[in-house]
Amino acid sequence: MQTAYITHPACLRHEMGSGHPESPARIQAIEDQLIASRLYDFLQHHEAPRATYAQLARVHHAAYIREIEAARPVRGLRMLDPDTSMNPYTWEAALRAAGAVVLGTDLVVSGQAENAFCNVRPPGHHASRSGAMGFCIFNNIAVGVAHAMEHHKIERVAIVDFDVHHGNGTEDIFHDDSRVMLCSSFQHPFYPYLGAETASDRMIPAPLPAYTDGRGFRAAVTDRFVPALEDFAPQMVFVSAGFDAHRDDEMSSLRLVEDDYAWVTRRIMEIAAKHAGGRIVSALEGGYALSALGRSAVAHIRVLSGGE
Numbered sequence: 001m002q003t004a005y006i007t008h009p010a011c012l013r014h015e016m017g018s019g020h021p022e023s024p025a026r027i028q029a030i031e032d033q034l035i036a037s038r039l040y041d042f043l044q045h046h047e048a049p050r051a052t053y054a055q056l057a058r059v060h061h062a063a064y065i066r067e068i069e070a071a072r073p074v075r076g077l078r079m080l081d082p083d084t085s086m087n088p089y090t091w092e093a094a095l096r097a098a099g100a101v102v103l104g105t106d107l108v109v110s111g112q113a114e115n116a117f118c119n120v121r122p123p124g125h126h127a128s129r130s131g132a133m134g135f136c137i138f139n140n141i142a143v144g145v146a147h148a149m150e151h152h153k154i155e156r157v158a159i160v161d162f163d164v165h166h167g168n169g170t171e172d173i174f175h176d177d178s179r180v181m182l183c184s185s186f187q188h189p190f191y192p193y194l195g196a197e198t199a200s201d202r203m204i205p206a207p208l209p210a211y212t213d214g215r216g217f218r219a220a221v222t223d224r225f226v227p228a229l230e231d232f233a234p235q236m237v238f239v240s241a242g243f244d245a246h247r248d249d250e251m252s253s254l255r256l257v258e259d260d261y262a263w264v265t266r267r268i269m270e271i272a273a274k275h276a277g278g279r280i281v282s283a284l285e286g287g288y289a290l291s292a293l294g295r296s297a298v299a300h301i302r303v304l305s306g307g308e
């Protein structure tokens, strides 16, 4: 069996203005490195479908979905928050990005793929039930998690979020859902200035001070995430795969490198193999230093595909 690789051309047409770090070049940087590393040919390629209204409505308020649909500009940009805007193609890209994670879930649960990586944008983990934020419009991972639980009747799902920013939207959506554990590592204190304090024993934060390198990151994963995940015994694992904690990424001050992304992917695969029949669906979140993003995503995908 193969790793499914899911993307869509619409994800290249969503743009938030020249010079915006969350750019279409991010998708291409990953694809270029996949081709250069020869991993590309070993993946099972899929075009992302559109998420349906019903799939989105499992995690977003109906009024919010309608508000985004109505906000589509005919030309130019429409601002949703100070960092996030829509162009005429954003609505389509947002539906495809969420739909990619739904397809990845279907492929992995049905056994058609071993696991899946969704190379999509806009990213999702800052999007809450009723708000766009931090480059995110729909919470792609949350849409996939809800699909796994509601459609496939998966009873316990873990999300590992190693983006440098806390996945506050994902926490907002699943904070009170006993079926979901969220393990989120992030620079702290740092945007969005949330997540370090939580009353839930299923919300597992790993706040990391600025300049933390791979050693500190690995210790947090080993000491906080792994024991919590072992106890929770998820039947499926989702990954909010942001690569903006890389030392070359000027978005943050953490100091991870490609090996750290390969390492955490192996830990996730061990948990998934033990409890979840190996079922993993991963989706791109952040990562803005294009070369480091491409190399880091390939390190992640190479481990997922068993290629090391």
Ligand SMILES: [Zn+2]
Pocket: 163, 164, 165, 242, 244, 285, 286, 287
């Ligand atoms: Zn981020």
